[in-house]
Amino acid sequence: MDAKAKALREILHSGDQFLVPYFQRFYSWHRVHWDRLWSDLRMLLEDPAREQHFLGPLVCAALKAAPGEIHVFQLIDGQQRITTLSILLAALRDVARCEGNEDLADKIHETYLVHRFQRGWRRFKLLPRTGDREAFAAIVVGETTDDYDDLGLVQAYRYFKKVIRQELYQDQGRLAELFEALVSRLYLVVITIGEENPYEIFESLNSTGLPLEESDLIRNFVFMKLPLEEHDEFHEERWAPYERLFDATADYPATAITPFSRDYLMRNGMFSRLRETFVDFKSQYEMASHTPASVADDLTRYAKFYIAIHRGVHPDTKVADALAQFKLVDAATAHPLLLNLMDRLDRGDIGNDEFVGCVNDLASFVSRRTICGDQTGAYGKWFCEVIPQLGKSPQDTLRRYLVHRGWPDDETFKNRLRDFPIYKRDPKKCRLMLHLLEKGFQHKETVDLKPLQIEHVMPQSLPPSQGSASWKHMLGDGWKSVHERLLHTIGNLTLTGYNPNLSNRPYSEKRAELLSSNVLLNKWFAERPAWTGETIEERAQDLSAKLALLLARPEGGEYEPLAITTDRSNLARERRSDYWKALIDLLKKRKSPCLPLRSSEFSSLLIPLPAYDVQLEIKLLPPKREIAVRMAFSRARGKSMFATLKSEADVINHECEVAPEWIDGEAPEIRSNLPEASIRDPLDWLDQHEWIADRLADFRRAFFARLADLHKNTKEQNPHHQMLFDYWCGFHSHLREQGSVIDGVKPLPQVWNNFALGKTACWLSVSCNPSEKRIAVQLVLGGGNAAARFEVLEQQRKTIEDKIGQPLTWFAPVENKQKHITIRKEGTDPANESERHEQYVWLRENLELFHSTFQPRVQAF
Numbered sequence: 001m002d003a004k005a006k007a008l009r010e011i012l013h014s015g016d017q018f019l020v021p022y023f024q025r026f027y028s029w030h031r032v033h034w035d036r037l038w039s040d041l042r043m044l045l046e047d048p049a050r051e052q053h054f055l056g057p058l059v060c061a062a063l064k065a066a067p068g069e070i071h072v073f074q075l076i077d078g079q080q081r082i083t084t085l086s087i088l089l090a091a092l093r094d095v096a097r098c099e100g101n102e103d104l105a106d107k108i109h110e111t112y113l114v115h116r117f118q119r120g121w122r123r124f125k126l127l128p129r130t131g132d133r134e135a136f137a138a139i140v141v142g143e144t145t146d147d148y149d150d151l152g153l154v155q156a157y158r159y160f161k162k163v164i165r166q167e168l169y170q171d172q173g174r175l176a177e178l179f180e181a182l183v184s185r186l187y188l189v190v191i192t193i194g195e196e197n198p199y200e201i202f203e204s205l206n207s208t209g210l211p212l213e214e215s216d217l218i219r220n221f222v223f224m225k226l227p228l229e230e231h232d233e234f235h236e237e238r239w240a241p242y243e244r245l246f247d248a249t250a251d252y253p254a255t256a257i258t259p260f261s262r263d264y265l266m267r268n269g270m271f272s273r274l275r276e277t278f279v280d281f282k283s284q285y286e287m288a289s290h291t292p293a294s295v296a297d298d299l300t301r302y303a304k305f306y307i308a309i310h311r312g313v314h315p316d317t318k319v320a321d322a323l324a325q326f327k328l329v330d331a332a333t334a335h336p337l338l339l340n341l342m343d344r345l346d347r348g349d350i351g352n353d354e355f356v357g358c359v360n361d362l363a364s365f366v367s368r369r370t371i372c373g374d375q376t377g378a379y380g381k382w383f384c385e386v387i388p389q390l391g392k393s394p395q396d397t398l399r400r401y402l403v404h405r406g407w408p409d410d411e412t413f414k415n416r417l418r419d420f421p422i423y424k425r426d427p428k429k430c431r432l433m434l435h436l437l438e439k440g441f442q443h444k445e446t447v448d449l450k451p452l453q454i455e456h457v458m459p460q461s462l463p464p465s466q467g468s469a470s471w472k473h474m475l476g477d478g479w480k481s482v483h484e485r486l487l488h489t490i491g492n493l494t495l496t497g498y499n500p501n502l503s504n505r506p507y508s509e510k511r512a513e514l515l516s517s518n519v520l521l522n523k524w525f526a527e528r529p530a531w532t533g534e535t536i537e538e539r540a541q542d543l544s545a546k547l548a549l550l551l552a553r554p555e556g557g558e559y560e561p562l563a564i565t566t567d568r569s570n571l572a573r574e575r576r577s578d579y580w581k582a583l584i585d586l587l588k589k590r591k592s593p594c595l596p597l598r599s600s601e602f603s604s605l606l607i608p609l610p611a612y613d614v615q616l617e618i619k620l621l622p623p624k625r626e627i628a629v630r631m632a633f634s635r636a637r638g639k640s641m642f643a644t645l646k647s648e649a650d651v652i653n654h655e656c657e658v659a660p661e662w663i664d665g666e667a668p669e670i671r672s673n674l675p676e677a678s679i680r681d682p683l684d685w686l687d688q689h690e691w692i693a694d695r696l697a698d699f700r701r702a703f704f705a706r707l708a709d710l711h712k713n714t715k716e717q718n719p720h721h722q723m724l725f726d727y728w729c730g731f732h733s734h735l736r737e738q739g740s741v742i743d744g745v746k747p748l749p750q751v752w753n754n755f756a757l758g759k760t761a762c763w764l765s766v767s768c769n770p771s772e773k774r775i776a777v778q779l780v781l782g783g784g785n786a787a788a789r790f791e792v793l794e795q796q797r798k799t800i801e802d803k804i805g806q807p808l809t810w811f812a813p814v815e816n817k818q819k820h821i822t823i824r825k826e827g828t829d830p831a832n833e834s835e836r837h838e839q840y841v842w843l844r845e846n847l848e849l850f851h852s853t854f855q856p857r858v859q860a861f
Helices: 008-012 031-046 079-098 102-113 133-141 152-170 174-185 198-207 214-224 228-244 257-265 274-287 292-311 317-329 332-347 352-371 379-385 394-406 410-419 427-439 466-475 479-486 507-516 520-527 533-550 568-589 635-646 649-655 682-713 719-737 786-794 797-804 833-859
Strands: 002-007 016-019 053-062 071-077 186-193 453-456 493-496 604-607 614-621 626-633 661-663 669-674 752-759 762-769 774-781 809-811 819-826
Touching: 002 008, 002 174, 008 079, 008 102, 008 174, 008 186, 031 053, 031 079, 031 152, 031 174, 031 186, 031 649, 053 079, 071 079, 079 102, 079 133, 079 152, 079 174, 079 186, 102 174, 133 152, 152 174, 174 186, 214 228, 214 257, 214 274, 214 292, 228 292, 257 274, 257 292, 257 332, 292 317, 292 332, 317 332, 317 352, 317 427, 332 352, 332 379, 352 394, 352 410, 352 427, 379 394, 410 533, 427 453, 427 493, 427 520, 427 533, 466 479, 466 507, 479 533, 493 507, 493 520, 507 520, 568 614, 568 682, 614 682, 626 635, 626 682, 635 649, 635 682, 649 682, 669 682, 719 752, 719 762, 719 833, 752 833, 762 833, 774 786, 774 833, 786 797, 786 819, 786 833, 797 833, 819 833
Parallel strands: 016 071, 053 186
Antiparallel strands: 002 186, 053 071, 453 493, 604 614, 614 626, 626 669, 661 669, 752 762, 762 774, 774 819, 809 819
């Protein structure tokens, strides 16, 4: 390996050609990158004493060339830089020509952009990959680029023409200076690979943050097995048709290739870890007598199966229905097994009925285990493990294996389903079960269930209204308990095309609408003039029995259900608490600076950030079976910071081991999700905690410094609000520095800030009043029980004031719904920064005193 610092002149003013291989991404630089390059170039113009500015590496591998031919180098890294520099040269050439400087234009064209005496693609000094190549060629030879308006290459070219013209408008003599600075003072570190294996170098670069997926590595590996002159033909005839299978269509979104690559590897039963797909692919390739053509053909064949699985399509109606239903099971871990079964079906080794039977058995196994609370973390290995055992009768073998692994029996399934909040926990499986129930009526005509929506017969919310009043009356005195317990259970759910119209209308009106529909599932309501807790439970029992038949399980085989305690909420809290403690232990062992302020028994854990209006949390999402590390942005100030960060999204993604998802909207966020993740089984925790620690490291590396700068520079529009915001930011920082038990996470630009006490309608508040030169701490009681709660506390007034150490102000006017108990400090100015430390100490000490005094009393309400 040879590494040398070279000016752009030494790189492009040569007889070499630089080829962007097929494994590389398309051109993806944006305005933020062009701005930075132009800024670097202008800096050189303004500082003549600075002789060099380094842009980064250019890693390339020399390809064999016959005597007399130009030397071709395959680009392994740096293609975005060299492509942008070539576009900048083309823009400079064209502006020079418009200015009448033909000599400079010809010099740029014939010595930096093309090989004058070559023909075809050999003519270009830089040759981007197919897809970018045609647009780049049009720019270089001066043809129209109208057909490529949406490509970044063309947008970059137009950007640079504009900024060059703007520069010349300021100073007509800049043209030659720009050219010299560009080719003589901009440097890249050119690393030329010799004996080293190019795709191993490529892997090494990928491991340090090059944003390439496993499928990109596989593409590179396959193309590296071909002579360069065969690349175009192979791409057009074999590889491009394979990749086009995953493109979006009018009816379906695009499908990701990387998950397919892994499932393809595991189709014969060899388990492959998520990050080892490429390594395992190489190993399989090298062990078998494969050629690039045979690999591409095999990938194409299985990709067609994969797309059929993902989209639920097949020429046979029964097979298509089974695949469409299995989509709702949402068990991607079974896809390698389904690929194997589809291969057998395609070869004629099994018939349609046996294939459909296997798919339905998998749907039953996964769905029943979800309802019964069984762990899911081992599915990926289980479904691979069974593949080599399938033999000539796959369904019989699969059934025995699934029973062995714990296929819930009918009684357990029916008992658990009746009370299981399926809509809340797993909406997809909820839809699957309602579809199965409707199809179970065996319609004489085909019924399209896709447009139908899931309807809660008893509405999801019962706000004060005439409709809600009739519901509460029908449900009886314990309506709130019935609503909370049975709302999302199968007994209260149905299918309808009238969902927006039904809302929370009285049951009599809803019932009339439901009975008028063509959904046979709704005929059940004909004999039920009232809808009560007993009716819901009766229907749940009926539907559970039907679903036990529709999601059938073979007889025999013992199943040991998980123990369900009477207090499931306490069990869940204890599990979450243990989960977070184990995570914190791992973070401490890894000496991670991203430690939470304290542990939690709730579904999220907050990580301190060097900025406010931004919140970093680890969140458990049980209904989706996901874990998320997410950064949420609030208020206009937070959204402004999000917009600034997003302008650098490509650069930031490059700095992350796993690029996060950027979500725009009213509540923007940046997040990474771990799918198929449940915390039910502690054996799954270590892998999950390592993933979380890695994502926190990504977020810290890519965001923390940027957030600190943005927090410092992003101001409130109103100066008074900015003063208040600075005041509370300082106070919250003081709480953290002092290790306070009070968790301050969200300062706001107002005179007060609130802190939770863990009880609805009760909270602590701190306030500052610059005009009256006063600060205060108070307990606030709100809601319908405020007066009664205030009276309970007032009966303990002497005990409370003895603990606080001084008299308090007890304020409970009849006309005011909120009641306050307050302590104040007069004669101190929050606007005076020199007094703030003393104010912070006073606020913290009294806030902590209020917390220790009132928190246990409030919890007892």
